[in-house]
Amino acid sequence: xxxxxxxxxxxxxxxxxxxxxxxxxxxxxxxxxxxxxxxxxxxxxxxxxxxxxxxxxxxxxxxxxxxxxxxxxxxxxxxxxxxxxxxxxxxxxxxxxxxxxxxxxxxxxxxxxxxxxxxxxxxxxxxxxxxxxxxxxxxxxxxx
Amino acid sequence: xxxxxxxxxxxxxxxxxxxxxxxxxxxxxxxxxxxxxxxxxxxxxxxxxxxxxxxxxxxxxxxxxxxxxxxxxxxxxxxxxxxxxxxxxxxxxxxxxxxxxxxxxxxxxxxxxxxxxxxxxxxxxxxxxxxxxxxxxxxxxxxxxxxxxxxxxxxxxxxxxxxxxxxxxxxxxxxxxxxxxxxxxxxxxxxxxxxxxxxxxxxxxxxxxxxxxxxxxxxxxxxxxxxxxxxxxxxxxxxxx
Numbered sequence: 001x002x003x004x005x006x007x008x009x010x011x012x013x014x015x016x017x018x019x020x021x022x023x024x025x026x027x028x029x030x031x032x033x034x035x036x037x038x039x040x041x042x043x044x045x046x047x048x049x050x051x052x053x054x055x056x057x058x059x060x061x062x063x064x065x066x067x068x069x070x071x072x073x074x075x076x077x078x079x080x081x082x083x084x085x086x087x088x089x090x091x092x093x094x095x096x097x098x099x100x101x102x103x104x105x106x107x108x109x110x111x112x113x114x115x116x117x118x119x120x121x122x123x124x125x126x127x128x129x130x131x132x133x134x135x136x137x138x139x140x141x142x143x144x
Numbered sequence: 145x146x147x148x149x150x151x152x153x154x155x156x157x158x159x160x161x162x163x164x165x166x167x168x169x170x171x172x173x174x175x176x177x178x179x180x181x182x183x184x185x186x187x188x189x190x191x192x193x194x195x196x197x198x199x200x201x202x203x204x205x206x207x208x209x210x211x212x213x214x215x216x217x218x219x220x221x222x223x224x225x226x227x228x229x230x231x232x233x234x235x236x237x238x239x240x241x242x243x244x245x246x247x248x249x250x251x252x253x254x255x256x257x258x259x260x261x262x263x264x265x266x267x268x269x270x271x272x273x274x275x276x277x278x279x280x281x282x283x284x285x286x287x288x289x290x291x292x293x294x295x296x297x298x299x300x301x302x303x304x305x306x307x308x309x310x311x312x313x314x315x316x317x318x319x320x321x322x323x324x325x326x327x328x329x330x331x332x333x334x335x336x337x338x339x340x341x342x343x344x345x346x347x348x349x350x351x352x353x354x355x356x357x358x359x360x361x362x363x364x365x366x367x368x369x370x371x372x373x374x375x376x377x378x379x380x381x382x383x384x385x
Contacts, residue, residue: 006229009227009228010228012227013224013227013228013309016309016310017309017313020310020313024313024317028317028324032325035325036272036326037269037270037271037272037325037326037327037328038326038328058326095262095263095264095265096263097195097263097264105328121265122265123264123265123269123328124263124264124265125264125328125330126194126195126263126264126330127330128331128332128342129333129342130192130199130202130333130341130342131192131193131342131346132190132191132192132343132346133190133191133192133193133196134190135193135343137193
């Protein structure tokens with residue numbers, strides 16, 4: 001079924017596949033810092049970013065941290081990765097999924113001197129769980 | 145023995161006869177499953193606890209995404225078999241799939257974008273999953289241009305096969321992009337080691353829709369292959385005459 005020439009061609013293809021995979025691996029590895037869509041608060045504090053750098057930070061909205069200003073547009077909240085907390089200031093409309101304990105990604109500038117983040121954009125993340133509202137209610141009822 | 149069997153199918157005329165019933169069955173199955181699937185997905189399945197009704201976009205978005213990946217995997221294997229065995233039929237099939245793959249890729253990108261606005265708050269972000277899927281669109285484009293450039297000769301066959309094999313590296317990158325890097329796109333809900341994280345009432349319409357779109361893909365692919373074989377026959381007759 002396999003003559004010698006066919007086996008050689010198979011080896012050639014395997015060689016191509018392996019070299020392409022290795023090349024891609026090293027390229028992606030080298031670009032890792034650039035590919036990540038957002039930093040966690042811990043990573044952000046480690047990185048020592050300068051004020052003018054435009055970056056994204058992601059984490060959970062901390063419970064009881066959302067404060068709406070009186071004009072209804074200004075909002076202050078904290079995002080956390082359960083280790084470190086970053087305080088976020090934002091002016092604008094929040095996405096529908098924005099709530100306490102929801103994963104969010106904020107885009108803007110970080111001020112390391114007072115540990116605050118001025119967000120230009122807030123994106124909501126949603127997790128991989130899908131279920132009807134009744135099921136969710138039943139689950140959270142049980143855990144309480 | 146096995147080689148004899150493959151040779152039998154490699155005869156285009158016999159192959160046409162073999163695929164004809166499969167084409168018919170695929171069409172009927174696609175219509176039937178898509179009808180039931182859409183009814184279930186749009187009318188009877190429950191809303192999501194977070195996204196409420198918006199979740200129904202999933203029943204189109206996710207099956208199209210799966211099928212666009214599957215289409216590429218099929219191109220990969222047919223190209224691989226062509227390189228090893230050099231049967232023209234393999235590359236003929238491989239060359240007919242990209243146009244269907246790119247259609248489902250476009251559907252995935254557009255529905256995903258429309259889904260992103262109400263849930264994430266943006267139509268598009270340059271995160272790893274979305275970007276790698278856009279790269280899949282460009283790879284399909286490249287394959288289609290290559291195929292069109294050599295429409296009336298076989299000179300492009302071997303380069304088509306090798307390029308599609310090189311491009312296949314993007315498939316695992318798409319699949320695992322959400323695990324390797326932190327992305328705005330959520331991780332896998334169905335194909336994961338610890339089982340689906342999607343409730344059964346939503347998983348069932350999703351599976352029905354996926355099968356429906358899979359059969360639709362088979363129908364379209366077989367139709368394309370059939371017409372490509374007929375076209376080849378007519379061309380060779382013209383040359384002879």
